[in-house]
Amino acid sequence: MHFMQSLQAAWIRNNSLVCVGLDPEPAKFPVHLQQHPDAVFEFCRTIIDATADLACSFKPQIAHFAALRADDALERLIAHIHAKHPGIPVILDAKRGDIGSTAQHYVSEAFDRYAADAVTLNPYLGRDSVQPFLDRADKGVILLCHTSNPGAADLQDLDVGGKPLYQHVAQIIARDWNTHGNCALVTGATWPEQLAEVRALVGDVPLLVPGIGAQGGDVEAVVRNGCTADGTGLMISSSRAILYAGKGEDFAEAARKAALDLRDSINHYRKR
């Protein structure tokens, strides 16, 4: 199924705008898992199984796996999601961006090797660097627009011809690059005014919104500023606040409770 169709179906089926981030950090795993020979896989698989019915998507961050030499665990986890929780799209958070010939290899990495449904990209090399991804019309292409980190303003807010650069990015992608309807944008929860500006510029284009939880973003502001008229349009991502909600053998229950609380908090502010 196409990424956008899977996402829309998951929003409705699970009544959820929560995207569960998978950022494994073995030092934070419960003690009983730390010596496990396949600890990264076991930890993430347990979290996935505990939260799949509460999520609209999963978002593994590739550097967390690559740094641990756990690329193979990431492949198996994505296969596990497709097999055991079909219909929950997987967003590979890789933030790739390179010249076209190299971009083809990143396309293959994300969609053929890892079988992700969508990938995050840096748009600053321009359209030709993104085109090989856009051509995979069944896959989601999620482009950085206004990121959640404090330094986002350094470049993304620069005035370009009377409006900030991130607004040009939002407009160009929504107007010119989204010919297959498979684009989405990253807009951080920590910048709610910019989130509202982006929503106003891009119509119903979905927004991936990291920055809730550990980074302190405000759920109410995100929902009020980012939802579309039908009360969807957002993938509100949380990683550490869900993954490491508990430290003991009951870590999966604690993660489930954190995901449930986030889903309910988001739904409290949604207009439908």
Ligand SMILES: O=c1ccn([C@@H]2O[C@H](COP(=O)(O)O)[C@@H](O)[C@H]2O)c(=O)[nH]1
């Ligand atoms: O602007 C951005 C883009 C991506 N991220 C990624 O999202 C998660 C956030 O983790 P939390 O633990 O929920 O803070 C992480 O993988 C980042 O690489 C982002 O934070 N901001």
